[in-house]
Amino acid sequence: MIRVRFAPSPTGYLHIGSVRTALFNYLFARRQGGKFILRIEDTDRERSNEAFLEEILENLKWMGLEWDEGPGAGGDYGPYFQMERLKIYREHAQKLLDEDKAYYCYCTPEELAAERELANLEKRSPGYSGKCMHITEEQQAQYDREGRDPSIRFKVPASGEVVIDDLIRGKVSFDNCLLEDFIIMKSSGIPVYNFAAVIDDSLMHISHVIRGEEHLSNTPRQLLLYRALGYPPPEFAHLPIILDEQRRKLSKRRGGVDLRDFRMDGYLPEAIFNFLALLGWSPGEDLELMERDDVIGRFTLDAVSKSPSVFDDKKLEWMNAQYMKKKTPAEIADLSEPFFMYSGYEPERRFLEELSELYCERIKKLSDFPVTAACFFDEHIEYDPDAAIKYFKEPGVTAKRLRDLEDVIAELDDYNKETIEKAVRGLAEKLGVAAAKLIHPARVALTGKATSPGIFEVMELMDKPAVLSRLIQAAEYLEEKNKAKAEQ
């Protein structure tokens, strides 16, 4: 039975790199007909908190990465919160202590830090000296009397090596002598990551540990622990990490790095799903746009690349636009409503749907929508400087044309895009100018911008009174400008 897990710690928002790790675990489980397990590693008491937990669960669901076992899903191998498993870790630690595979360490963090610093200064490697390994009983009693809580360290075998046969990277070996006796239980009685993960993965019968490459160097420690505990180790697969455009580990870019940032930016989960699947994995057939089931059907670990990949926002945007185009106006309306609300607009449902129809092909992400369609909501139109330079450059003539346009439109009884177009083109002919001479200034007058959806559709949806008032507004603005120009 294939069993994989995603094990986030609730110490922050769900990072996009974590989402990719979760995704690959999910894809592998679904492809292999296995189980996808969610385990919460909440042993960092200082940084963990409930709000982050909720946020992580909610975001995983939003991505459609439903877990088969874990918080809210039950399962036979719980509890799925590490803080509820302390007894288990303590028993395992005791076992190692009894078998002389671990020992108490009474060094304080301060002492250890000082030692490390000294080692650094003397350019020695900063490993633990092992001085508590042979502590005398009376010394121990003394420390106990002082009320010093010991941590527990694992006794790393002095010689030998650990070989990992990574599913993505192949054989990787580490020499034991490079490893220090690392702590497995903190003095607080809470296990450290390497220890807890090994025990949980064993007890939860995890068959494949698929995680970020940053854990590769931790794996020898864990393998030693499996050995000491007598548990068979799982298979390992270390995923390449995701870099930002500076080729650094994805960190505080301007758009953010947490899933919530992308979500608030208006990216669709299916686009992120597709994009992330292609980050470090390839179906091998020049396929780009892939439905969820298609990705699942083709996913294999050996097609995962070894080299880190740079997160390309532009490609994500493009992919998002592709998925947006597949949506119906009704769907876009549903999805974009919160974004309008956030911008302070309260469009009526019907109207929003019509607006979606007009804009769905030209917005890349939902947060663009209220911004580009602002002219439908704001009474006062701000003219984009570039647009004004381009189409308002002859204020006198342009004002006149807009007045003419206003007249023609005001006379329209049957008001729809066909009649509007006919009227506008008719006026152009009458004036002996290209229709564009009316259309462009009108666009700036109505939207404030040099670009918009088809102008006749815009006019139709904006409705007659608003169109007229905007034409007047622009005409007045231009007349004012013309006067100022004449006075110069």
Place this chain on the structure above:
RNA sequence: GGCCCGUUGGUCUAGGGGUUUAGGACGCCGCCCUCUCAAGGCGGAGAUCAGGGGUUCAAAUCCCCUACGGGCUACCA
């Protein structure tokens, strides 16, 4: 510092000894469409396959070295 991992156009990648004048996608540029923009269609520029040594009749593909990038080296995960 030590130990690990990686290196194909700006980016994601295909390709795993001869089929490659290195394929696709994003981005970029141009043309078409057109009331603008986007979308769409068509076309183009862009890679001495990190560098250097080998192995081989033949290397992007196998081996070694170097450089560069990244990760780990916590009583974080």
